[in-house]
Amino acid sequence: MVISVAAGIIMRDEQVFIALRSQDKHQGGCWEFPGGKVEQEEAPSAALARELAEECGIQVQESTPFQLIRHDYSDKSVELHFFKVTDFAGEPHGKEGQEVAWVPLSELAHYTFPEANVPIVEALLKR
Ligand SMILES: Nc1nc2c([nH]c(=O)n2[C@H]2C[C@H](O)[C@@H](COP(=O)(O)OP(=O)(O)OP(=O)(O)O)O2)c(=O)[nH]1
Numbered sequence: 001m002v003i004s005v006a007a008g009i010i011m012r013d014e015q016v017f018i019a020l021r022s023q024d025k026h027q028g029g030c031w032e033f034p035g036g037k038v039e040q041e042e043a044p045s046a047a048l049a050r051e052l053a054e055e056c057g058i059q060v061q062e063s064t065p066f067q068l069i070r071h072d073y074s075d076k077s078v079e080l081h082f083f084k085v086t087d088f089a090g091e092p093h094g095k096e097g098q099e100v101a102w103v104p105l106s107e108l109a110h111y112t113f114p115e116a117n118v119p120i121v122e123a124l125l126k127r
């Protein structure tokens with residue numbers, strides 16, 4: 001079974017907002033672009049807006065598809081719909097108590113992301 005996920009690349013002034021996955025989660029201890037599982041019959045863009053409201057307390061006003069990545073971890077397979085969040089309201093924060101950071105793009109390589117994110121981080125660094 002492939003799990004469908006929507007994740008948002010939230011940018012402001014050449015900085016990107018990332019969050020730390022708690023140890024008890026799949027890929028725990030890795031940094032992530034906030035997001036979560038797409039529900040049955042839900043559009044990925046709708047899942048993105050719902051998850052970013054739940055996890056970061058922002059309202060997505062505009063998002064554009066960035067990359068679709070299919071990745072097989074040893075324990076699960078994921079299909080990640082990455083979006084660039086181009087407009088939002090509210091100030092992103094760790095609404096669920098997770099550690100968060102605004103990271104300059106030039107420093108993104110210093111953070112450990114799940115294996116599936118490697119092409120995304122590379123694409124952002126090339127900008
Ligand atoms: N959100 C997010 N998930 C990622 C990224 N990279 C990556 O491999 N994943 C994987 C880890 C998880 O297996 C899955 C996302 O699941 P999740 O734990 O965020 O799902 P959720 O927010 O709905 O959480 P839960 O209710 O199941 O705890 O996608 C990423 O950049 N962001």
Ligand SMILES: [Mg+2]
Nearest residue numbers: 034035036037
């Ligand atoms: Mg999540």
